Amino acid sequence: MKYAYTRAEIEADVEAHWREYGYSAKPDKYIAISFDDGPCAPSANGGTAAMLAKLEELHVKATFFVIGQNVRNNRAVASAIFNAGHELGNHSDGYSSLGNADKEDIVASLDAASETIREITGKYPVFFRAPNLSHGLDLSLVCFERGMSLIDGSAHSDWDGTGHTPASIKNNVLNNPQDGGIIILHDNNTSKGDTMAALPEIIGGLREKGFWILPVGQLAAVKEKTLEAGRQFSSIR
Numbered sequence: 001m002k003y004a005y006t007r008a009e010i011e012a013d014v015e016a017h018w019r020e021y022g023y024s025a026k027p028d029k030y031i032a033i034s035f036d037d038g039p040c041a042p043s044a045n046g047g048t049a050a051m052l053a054k055l056e057e058l059h060v061k062a063t064f065f066v067i068g069q070n071v072r073n074n075r076a077v078a079s080a081i082f083n084a085g086h087e088l089g090n091h092s093d094g095y096s097s098l099g100n101a102d103k104e105d106i107v108a109s110l111d112a113a114s115e116t117i118r119e120i121t122g123k124y125p126v127f128f129r130a131p132n133l134s135h136g137l138d139l140s141l142v143c144f145e146r147g148m149s150l151i152d153g154s155a156h157s158d159w160d161g162t163g164h165t166p167a168s169i170k171n172n173v174l175n176n177p178q179d180g181g182i183i184i185l186h187d188n189n190t191s192k193g194d195t196m197a198a199l200p201e202i203i204g205g206l207r208e209k210g211f212w213i214l215p216v217g218q219l220a221a222v223k224e225k226t227l228e229a230g231r232q233f234s235s236i237r
Helices: 007-017 047-058 068-073 075-083 103-121 137-146 166-174 194-208 216-222
Strands: 029-036 063-066 087-090 149-151 182-186 211-214
Touching: 007 211, 007 216, 029 216, 047 075, 047 194, 063 068, 063 075, 068 075, 068 103, 075 087, 075 103, 087 103, 087 216, 103 137, 137 149, 166 182, 166 194, 194 211, 211 216
Parallel strands: 029 063, 029 182, 029 211, 063 087
Antiparallel strands: none
């Protein structure tokens, strides 16, 4: 799934909208935001649909690293992610770490997820995020063979079992954001709704610090970096 962005187009978007989005000065730094583990069904936490509505309200586009089985169970909302202009990346077909898995198991998981994403978007994904950020040589090799770069980033402790609150998530993200950084957050049902609750302050805080917020593919374009297949990227500078 090649995302055709240019630096000039992104800079023109910044010029056209920075005042509208509430910046006090034109931003001169860039940071990507991403959400793992979706798409998820409607729930007491709002589900992915509520997350999409909040992102639309905040004028933010992101990269969603989706799990194949979740896409198959929630095809309509997976399509809604893509149709809203967000990127879809491969987060494997399930939740198991793959860094030490057998190559055939890695192939089966990645191919199942990529095929499911292709059914939604019409193209195979070019971005992969390793479950639990667990890496290994075979995983990198399979990603190389499938034309996917491995996208890591800074994980912000918003998944179940970490004792997070909306305030702790916000503070963790805003503590030390970096130009060219990649923020890792989670979809609503994984974060119990706390990430969505924190989003307005996260986005507002990043904008106060002079960051233009965009998906991974746009970050690579504005930094004029090629994300090679099979390589890991924790930031794009």
